[in-house]
Amino acid sequence: MWIVDFGLFANKWNRQIVSTAELFAAIQALGSTDSAEVAICTDSSYVYGGAAGSARRWKVRGWKNTKGAVVPNTALRDALMDEVDRQGRVVEWVKIPSGVKGNA
Helix, strand or coil: CCCCCCHHHCCCCCCCCHHHHHHHHHHHHHHCCCCCCCEEEECCHHHHHHHCCHHHHHHHCCCECCCCCECCCHHHHHHHHHHHHHHHCEEEECCCCCCCCCCC
16 A cells, blocks of 8 residues: 655655555545544554554653654654544544455
8 A cells, every 4th residue: 555645644765554554544534524523433453543542642752652762653643633633533443353355
């Protein structure tokens, strides 16, 4: 999966990874409407954590984890939190059954 050049979220790395694409997709989905009644339902713990929980704690600590290491993708995580916070939107984690044809 590749992301084209979108300014702040341009692919500045040699290799695009799924986690950045997942964050970017959630940001784009939330930013595509002004409706307050928007929820992102995802099985991606990376996206869920990027909008709640860990990411919010990391931001308070200057984007560092409990070991003091810099957390990756801070611009994307920050943008996702901004979109979620706008008009009280939510990101929900949902369990996707494994073994179902078509599920990655």
